[in-house]
Amino acid sequence: xxxxEQDPGPFNVPEGATVAFNCTYxxxxxxxxxxxxxDCRKEPKLLMSVYSSGxxxxxxxxxxxRASQYISLLIRDSKLSDSATYLCVVNTLTGGFKTIFGAGTxxxxxx
Amino acid sequence: GAGVxxxxxxxxxxxxxxxxxxxxxxxxxxxxxxxxxSLGQGPxxxxxxxxxxxxxxxxxxxxxxxxxRPEGSVSTLKIQRxxxxxxxxxxxxxxxxxxxxxDEQFFGPGTRLTVL
Numbered sequence: 001x002x003x004x005e006q007d008p009g010p011f012n013v014p015e016g017a018t019v020a021f022n023c024t025y026x027x028x029x030x031x032x033x034x035x036x037x038x039d040c041r042k043e044p045k046l047l048m049s050v051y052s053s054g055x056x057x058x059x060x061x062x063x064x065x066r067a068s069q070y071i072s073l074l075i076r077d078s079k080l081s082d083s084a085t086y087l088c089v090v091n092t093l094t095g096g097f098k099t100i101f102g103a104g105t106x107x108x109x110x111x
Numbered sequence: 112g113a114g115v116x117x118x119x120x121x122x123x124x125x126x127x128x129x130x131x132x133x134x135x136x137x138x139x140x141x142x143x144x145x146x147x148x149s150l151g152q153g154p155x156x157x158x159x160x161x162x163x164x165x166x167x168x169x170x171x172x173x174x175x176x177x178x179x180r181p182e183g184s185v186s187t188l189k190i191q192r193x194x195x196x197x198x199x200x201x202x203x204x205x206x207x208x209x210x211x212x213x214d215e216q217f218f219g220p221g222t223r224l225t226v227l
Binding site for chain 1: 144146151152153154155156159161166167169170209210211213215216218219220
């Protein structure tokens with residue numbers, strides 16, 4: 001089983017749609033959680049950190065459920081510019097210090 | 112300000128050759144990370160430096176891979192006896208404090224390595 005697993009893509013949605021991505025992680029000792037965005041042939045960039053209390057940044061809402069080892073990202077009112085790959089990221093500090101990325105979920109927003 | 116830079120941007124080599132990939136992190140960042148990314152996959156962790164020391168090198172695939180950061184700034188990833196399976200984009204990232212702080216990692220543009 002992969003340490004971080006994401007919804008298989010691609011997601012094809014029209015502009016204005018709401019789309020949700022899910023991610024699960026296997027190491028219960030994981031410490032910090034993020035969503036990164038990666039455009040085609042570019043480097044990943046931080047979209048937002050994820051907290052148990054949930055956090056919102058404009059049209060984006062992220063949620064962490066530690067009991068279920070589950071992370072989510074909700075995008076409301078999708079824009080064409082949201083088209084990208086969204087990477088679920090987990091930092092683990094137990095048994096080593098490492099950052100584990102999911103394989104990513106591709107999103108295509110269509111006009 | 113300047114971001115993370117990586118050189119070269121592209122490297123084509125022949126099977127069995129030695130390559131060095133360089134990463135210049137953002138000035139003042141104590142933590143540095145190397146990843147490699149294959150098409151359709153997320154970045155795969157290779158090694159994490161906190162200052163000059165490797166805090167975790169468990170992601171290095173085998174002893175052909177080695178990385179150094181002698182002065183706590185620039186890092187070099189070294190690959191000996193390259194194999195075709197080493198072909199990937201090698202990404203470097205840096206952060207201010209490191210994994211225990213969970214701070215943002217800033218990525219460089221990557222080095223695309225092709226082993227023929």
